Amino acid sequence: MLFTEPTFLFLLLPLLLALYFIKGSREHAAYGNWLLLAASVIFYAKGGGAFTWLMLASIAFNYWMAIAVDRADGSTGSLPRAAHTARRRLAFAVTVNLIVLGVFKYANFIAENVNAVLRLSHVQPIAVPRVLLPIGISFFTFHAISYVIDVSRRDATAQKSPVHAALYLLLFPQLIAGPIIRYRDIADQLARRVVSMDDFAYGVRRFVVGLAKKVLIANVVAGPADKIFSLPAAELSTAHAWLGIVCYTLQIYFDFSGYSDMAIGLGRMFGFRFPENFRWPYVADSVTAFWRRWHISLSTWFRDYLYIPLGGNRVSPARRYANLVIVFFLCGLWHGASWNFVIWGLWHGSFLVIERLTFNRRERNARGENGFAATSARSAVGSGPLAWPIWPHVYTLLVVMIGWVFFRAETLAGAIAFLEAMAGLTTAAPTPYTVGWYLTPEVWLALAAGAIGSAPWVPALASRLDGARGWSVPLLNTAALMALLVLSIMSMAARTYNPFIYFRF
Amino acid sequence: MTTDARTAGSESSPHRRASAELAKQGGERREGLPYLLVALFVAVISLPLAANLAGVDGADPDAEHRELAAFPHPDRSPASIAQWPTRFSLWFDDHFGFRSQLVRWYGETRLFVLHVSPSAAVIEGQRGWFFYGDDKSVEDYANGEPLTNEALANWRAAVVRAHDWLRARGVAYVFTIAPDKHVIYADEMPATLARIGAISRADQLFTALQDTGIAVDVRGALLDAKMRERVYQQTDTHWNDRGALVAYQRIVSAVRRRVPETPPAWTHADFTPSTRAIEGMDLAGMMGLTRVLREVDMRLVPRRPRRARVIEPAGARPTDEEGLLVTEIDDPSLPRAVIFRDSFASGLVPFLSEHFSRAVYLWQNDFDPDIVSKEHPDVVIQEIVGRHLYNFIPSPELVPKP
Numbered sequence: 001m002l003f004t005e006p007t008f009l010f011l012l013l014p015l016l017l018a019l020y021f022i023k024g025s026r027e028h029a030a031y032g033n034w035l036l037l038a039a040s041v042i043f044y045a046k047g048g049g050a051f052t053w054l055m056l057a058s059i060a061f062n063y064w065m066a067i068a069v070d071r072a073d074g075s076t077g078s079l080p081r082a083a084h085t086a087r088r089r090l091a092f093a094v095t096v097n098l099i100v101l102g103v104f105k106y107a108n109f110i111a112e113n114v115n116a117v118l119r120l121s122h123v124q125p126i127a128v129p130r131v132l133l134p135i136g137i138s139f140f141t142f143h144a145i146s147y148v149i150d151v152s153r154r155d156a157t158a159q160k161s162p163v164h165a166a167l168y169l170l171l172f173p174q175l176i177a178g179p180i181i182r183y184r185d186i187a188d189q190l191a192r193r194v195v196s197m198d199d200f201a202y203g204v205r206r207f208v209v210g211l212a213k214k215v216l217i218a219n220v221v222a223g224p225a226d227k228i229f230s231l232p233a234a235e236l237s238t239a240h241a242w243l244g245i246v247c248y249t250l251q252i253y254f255d256f257s258g259y260s261d262m263a264i265g266l267g268r269m270f271g272f273r274f275p276e277n278f279r280w281p282y283v284a285d286s287v288t289a290f291w292r293r294w295h296i297s298l299s300t301w302f303r304d305y306l307y308i309p310l311g312g313n314r315v316s317p318a319r320r321y322a323n324l325v326i327v328f329f330l331c332g333l334w335h336g337a338s339w340n341f342v343i344w345g346l347w348h349g350s351f352l353v354i355e356r357l358t359f360n361r362r363e364r365n366a367r368g369e370n371g372f373a374a375t376s377a378r379s380a381v382g383s384g385p386l387a388w389p390i391w392p393h394v395y396t397l398l399v400v401m402i403g404w405v406f407f408r409a410e411t412l413a414g415a416i417a418f419l420e421a422m423a424g425l426t427t428a429a430p431t432p433y434t435v436g437w438y439l440t441p442e443v444w445l446a447l448a449a450g451a452i453g454s455a456p457w458v459p460a461l462a463s464r465l466d467g468a469r470g471w472s473v474p475l476l477n478t479a480a481l482m483a484l485l486v487l488s489i490m491s492m493a494a495r496t497y498n499p500f501i502y503f504r505f
Numbered sequence: 506m507t508t509d510a511r512t513a514g515s516e517s518s519p520h521r522r523a524s525a526e527l528a529k530q531g532g533e534r535r536e537g538l539p540y541l542l543v544a545l546f547v548a549v550i551s552l553p554l555a556a557n558l559a560g561v562d563g564a565d566p567d568a569e570h571r572e573l574a575a576f577p578h579p580d581r582s583p584a585s586i587a588q589w590p591t592r593f594s595l596w597f598d599d600h601f602g603f604r605s606q607l608v609r610w611y612g613e614t615r616l617f618v619l620h621v622s623p624s625a626a627v628i629e630g631q632r633g634w635f636f637y638g639d640d641k642s643v644e645d646y647a648n649g650e651p652l653t654n655e656a657l658a659n660w661r662a663a664v665v666r667a668h669d670w671l672r673a674r675g676v677a678y679v680f681t682i683a684p685d686k687h688v689i690y691a692d693e694m695p696a697t698l699a700r701i702g703a704i705s706r707a708d709q710l711f712t713a714l715q716d717t718g719i720a721v722d723v724r725g726a727l728l729d730a731k732m733r734e735r736v737y738q739q740t741d742t743h744w745n746d747r748g749a750l751v752a753y754q755r756i757v758s759a760v761r762r763r764v765p766e767t768p769p770a771w772t773h774a775d776f777t778p779s780t781r782a783i784e785g786m787d788l789a790g791m792m793g794l795t796r797v798l799r800e801v802d803m804r805l806v807p808r809r810p811r812r813a814r815v816i817e818p819a820g821a822r823p824t825d826e827e828g829l830l831v832t833e834i835d836d837p838s839l840p841r842a843v844i845f846r847d848s849f850a851s852g853l854v855p856f857l858s859e860h861f862s863r864a865v866y867l868w869q870n871d872f873d874p875d876i877v878s879k880e881h882p883d884v885v886i887q888e889i890v891g892r893h894l895y896n897f898i899p900s901p902e903l904v905p906k907p
Contacts, residue, residue, distance in 0.1 A: 005598070006553070006601045009550055010553040014547070014554055042590075046590060046594060197540060200539070430701045432647030436697040437695075441619045478542045478545070482542075486549065489607060490611040494612070496598045498569065499624075
């Protein structure tokens, strides 16, 4: 199920809200958690189907393993032996989680690559049945791994309540597309939380804004992006390619951040405070800074559970850079079982290394060493036009957009052809769909809203207006939110409208 | 020092007391705003379900031209129960409260405010014209993908083989291509769609069949007629009565050359032209604006009664979209016909049926020798819309050798 489906917005959510708050109490314990758990199972089952059983089995496994790790750590036996037992149990839990992820997400990818090598060697390829991908398994697996690791690190105590443990792993706002919530950040909220009217209103605002970002901006620019990325390479002109990548750059940000906003908003409606997942990534002035603003929950997960265990910044610079490349190789692979995603990850990892090698080492040291410290391209140059403040942003956006080509293209050859078109290295055959065809007034409006919404101008303006006396501004704010909501649900309804031109074709 | 500065430190000043009171009142009003926002949000998301529970169905079945999902009634089998949530969700997607109203509002804002077609399958043309944008229509308009020599040879082989097989049985054959609206009204297409080539696939096929005399090209007659009156619907994919009459006259002329006992085609004088405002037609339906857009339907009302009656399916109208439609006239002197057709023949059926004692209309682009063997017609007419030259590949080998 998705937040933008009528079954969720007009059926599950209103019923859930009614049942959740029917008790009239502002503190929701066992009843509320059971209800949320049931709703989360329904939410997942609608799209996940039989894989729901896999998720439930995984929940049971991680619940018991976290308790087992906690017990080993807290045993009264010798400390080294207890630590060894805890480490073994942790390793077992992490390995099983990764195996499940590996089988369902990467088995076909591994088989295709092995078979490609076998064919080159004239050996009979291995027949591997097609494995279906359970929805949300990447997010779910990372939640589970962070849970058992946090317990082993004593950052949190293993959850004794199976309902709370299940709710943490299955909570529907963040289940399918994040943010990746650390157990330690939510443990107390599982047991006790209060929902004030201000909390609920905040949740409504975040949800409505997120819905509008997804439906009114992302879905609109997705139209030209999808069509242009599916054009044959021979028909891809430079203008088309640039329009396509600009649209996709906005699409992926507003789609993903919109979904995160909806997740945060829904969580707040039920008393949960989730961390922010995006912080205006497209205003970053370096790739390093970009990764402190983009999918923050993922980048911090990789920092805390991979980069730092690999040595973090405590190792030699050469080893540090190698670790960065490894982390981003795996980050790319996490996004999808395809070499395109790996290249995307390595592309970003390479620039992180280049920036660390190129930029002012003293400046970095002054800000404090860690693998993801913000650096500035400005420090790499002196004065003159090259020092104009716009260039770091142009450089960063260019690197990011080139990376998105690999992320979006169906094949490596397609990505290369797309980049060649962007660089003006190809001559395109004529196509009936001119650039003007794609640039409808609706797309122009979405591009403008996307450009404005990619920078923190609107929240800055809102903060200034918040200080104004009177109620006209808040009323206008409420009216604007309701207008966005109605426009969004109109668009949602239109997506369910699937007419045929004839009964018989 | 300003007045404000002199009074700034005084807590008892009337100005400060008034400001504080206003701030308190404003704060109290603002404290109510979260309640307002929450109430409005909950009301908006609850209204569709509330409408369903009150018995209001949000669907508009006539608009979508498809079978909408039925409410699932599970039997006691585990499989049925397991499938019930998915099937219920499909039902809810088609029937949630206010759905048709929301779709209409979406269409209206897109079309009238943003001047954008609300449907990816509909192209907004100029001066109130709409065109079908799916099913290779744009490719057909652009003429950028000509038929290969092999494909053209295959088409010629299919048409000639059908002709030869029919001739061996004493059956006449007429092949025609119905032009899409963008062929006749190309000047109303948007400027943002580019024409690449000058030669269309229909041009290629007519040229390839020119020496056979089998094909009937109705485009010239339609382009002439367009100078006098509108010959296609603006909110529909198809020709109107005026355009159908022009095409029908060319087809019947070709039939008469082969089957002389066929009565001559009706002329304009046999009809009273009339116009009526009706709901938007199929393209309006695709945009969810059937009840918003209007079509000026330019009809031809016959001055003398039509004799043909639809006998199969019973009770059907001549223009109904049926896989098999049969009309008959109780006059054995008239010839019999089998017509392989698509939707463009719907406008032709009322005219063509007056010429045949029995006319069997089959909704398919394939030539089917079995039907011909069963019906023993005097003439076979094969009609195909121009854009289908992009996605229909005939199979000459399915026609037995003469």
